[in-house]
Amino acid sequence: MTTKPTRTPATDPDSPIEHDVAVVGGGASGLAAAVFVARYGLDTTVFDGGKAAITQCAHVENYLGFPGGISPNRFLDLGRAHATHEGVEVVDDRVTAVRPHENEGAFLVETAERECLAERVVVAAAYDETVLAPVAEALDESEDVEADADDLFVPTDDGRTAVDGLYVAGWMSDETAHQVGINAGHGSRVGLTLARDHMSERYWPAVGERYVDWVVHDGRYGGEGWDEHVDEWFDREMLPADHDLDSEAIAAAREDLKAEFLGRCLDEDERRQRDRAGQRELLEHVDDDLIREHVTELEGTDTTHAN
Numbered sequence: 001m002t003t004k005p006t007r008t009p010a011t012d013p014d015s016p017i018e019h020d021v022a023v024v025g026g027g028a029s030g031l032a033a034a035v036f037v038a039r040y041g042l043d044t045t046v047f048d049g050g051k052a053a054i055t056q057c058a059h060v061e062n063y064l065g066f067p068g069g070i071s072p073n074r075f076l077d078l079g080r081a082h083a084t085h086e087g088v089e090v091v092d093d094r095v096t097a098v099r100p101h102e103n104e105g106a107f108l109v110e111t112a113e114r115e116c117l118a119e120r121v122v123v124a125a126a127y128d129e130t131v132l133a134p135v136a137e138a139l140d141e142s143e144d145v146e147a148d149a150d151d152l153f154v155p156t157d158d159g160r161t162a163v164d165g166l167y168v169a170g171w172m173s174d175e176t177a178h179q180v181g182i183n184a185g186h187g188s189r190v191g192l193t194l195a196r197d198h199m200s201e202r203y204w205p206a207v208g209e210r211y212v213d214w215v216v217h218d219g220r221y222g223g224e225g226w227d228e229h230v231d232e233w234f235d236r237e238m239l240p241a242d243h244d245l246d247s248e249a250i251a252a253a254r255e256d257l258k259a260e261f262l263g264r265c266l267d268e269d270e271r272r273q274r275d276r277a278g279q280r281e282l283l284e285h286v287d288d289d290l291i292r293e294h295v296t297e298l299e300g301t302d303t304t305h306a307n
Ligand SMILES: Cc1cc2nc3c(=O)[nH]c(=O)nc-3n(C[C@H](O)[C@H](O)[C@H](O)COP(=O)(O)OP(=O)(O)OC[C@H]3O[C@@H](n4cnc5c(N)ncnc54)[C@H](O)[C@@H]3O)c2cc1C
Pocket: 024, 025, 026, 027, 028, 029, 030, 047, 048, 049, 050, 051, 052, 053, 054, 055, 056, 057, 058, 059, 060, 061, 062, 063, 093, 094, 095, 096, 124, 125, 126, 127, 128, 131, 169, 170, 171, 172, 177, 178, 179, 180, 181, 183, 184
């Protein structure tokens, strides 16, 4: 995870709540995008309300990792728990509109209950394209953007749209692959893209494009010769083509990257602790009567062994 970028807090109590990123839609694609963005270190809020495609499915049987399938609501609860675990705020509120804000590059996300100002927005609202109507109108009127409103709904694979800072994920982005695993994967891709775009702005694109969300065994990074190896790699592949950054900025980027690599390492104790904590989180989503039934079965097995 990167160091959390600093933001200027709102000083006017009546001004909208500020977030780095607002995600519209708390289905598989929106929650997956939020997980990636929050793990990168951006302050992220998911707004969820309205019609969800997945709740029309009777039982999800093709999402990898659930051998007996899973009910849509349990699946969504797990997704929300995951996002919350990563620091995402999930708000049960339907977004009525996303509109460009007078602060250039920011968006106003409106619900019946509140307004939120976000630097970047991911729209993952499946059928609800109406939330994007104000952005589409502004785009139609704009002379700066060489695209029309229809292009908003035809994002690239990475979810970027014709408007900087606005991304579209999941079902809404792709008319051909209405499958939850594919749409969740797309949300992950969009979240990663947003993180990379942010990092490209903080440093420069060659650095941003290398961002990955990995956790590795202790010892993979660091140790004898590692610093020199990273310096060499950085100077060979990552320096900006025009070299117009002063050397302090380059040194800072290099050191930040090294710190980030080292921060991805888990020692064996921490790895075990996270494995156990992860299993306990899963148990929270299993019905109590099934856990009791399983314990009884285990006790029966133990007795058999004892005999
Ligand atoms: C009848 C049916 C059965 C299906 N069965 C399967 C299946 O068995 N297996 C499979 O792989 N796929 C199945 N699918 C497809 C699957 O449901 C979708 O591919 C997947 O759910 C899309 O994920 P998503 O996050 O993009 O959209 P969704 O799951 O629809 O999530 C969108 C979220 O956005 C929220 N939202 C919408 N508008 C707003 C708004 N204005 N403000 C805030 N939040 C908003 C919704 O409440 C919802 O939570 C089925 C779809 C249908 C319709």
